[in-house]
């Protein structure tokens with residue numbers, strides 16, 4: 402009988418795609434850089450979203466494109482729908498957020514489903530402190546646990562989660578296939594449960610010269626090692642036992658919220674530069690640069706897309722399934 406803290410059947414590790422010559426090849430960004438970045442800019446995200454939705458929005462008919470927060474919350478709902486959770490039941494169900502920020506997605510889903518429980522994972526301590534405060538205000542604190550851990554090695558028990566997601570966080574894992582991240586997601590999910598990943602993706606390992614340069618500037622500025630290459634990521638999901646992999650472009654859904662960037666980032670930069678007498682710390686400066694880059698990167702349709710990728714955890718096969 403395998404320990405619940407161990408994978409219950411062998412999961413292959415896919416090699417990380419990319420050669421040093423690829424524009425998408427991992428740069429020198431480390432996990433420590435990512436942690437420093439998110440620690441330093443933790444308060445800055447409030448300018449984008451008072452409830453700390455640290456992602457782009459999902460526009461649909463009926464939503465006012467000038468109201469950013471409504472679209473950001475709708476992205477959380479889109480993730481919830483993609484998990485296809487059994488909502489008609491009172492049974493205890495538990496979902497996991499891999500790379501949770503201040504836990505906004507879990508708060509939305511928990512507030513709308515009283516039988517749902519969540520574990521959220523971030524490797525940045527201050528985000529969990531912000532999350533705890535917001536959970537209490539939302540009345541969901543008794544159904545959520547915030548774990549400070551690396552999402553590639555959570556230490557959570559295997560095959561217990563009814564669903565898992567990563568919103569704009571899988572990109573922080575190493576390599577263009579994000580194999581370590583996928584490995585841990587596969588380990589945590591119950592057979593039949595779904596993973597939803599919302600993120601930017603490179604559409605080819607060697608983007609055009611300008612798009613490649615912009616991707617590198619954006620990634621360095623937001624402390625991302627590299628975006629996933631879409632096909633590498635899909636192959637990684639399949640290699641780790643995921644089935645029914647579906648990729649849906651959200652390019653047009655996120656565009657209305659992305660168009661908030663120029664005004665918001667410019668106002669933010671001016672106010673913060675004024676307050677700091679022109680001396681913003683390097684990560685805070687890069688945070689502003691990355692915001693503009695994200696908008697421009699979205700114009701390179703041949704090289705870049707913003708997608709939701711969903712996949713169902715297959716049933717274990719082989720000796721360990723017995």
Ligand SMILES: C[S@@+](CC[C@H](N)C(=O)[O-])C[C@H]1O[C@@H](n2cnc3c(N)ncnc32)[C@H](O)[C@@H]1O
Nearest residue numbers: 454455456500501502523524551552568570573
């Ligand atoms: C852009 S934020 C998105 C946060 C959240 N998903 C949301 O949409 O509000 C990326 C998140 O991934 C987390 N993250 C990055 N690398 C991580 C890792 N190795 N382990 C756990 N969390 C990680 C960051 O700390 C941050 O919380």
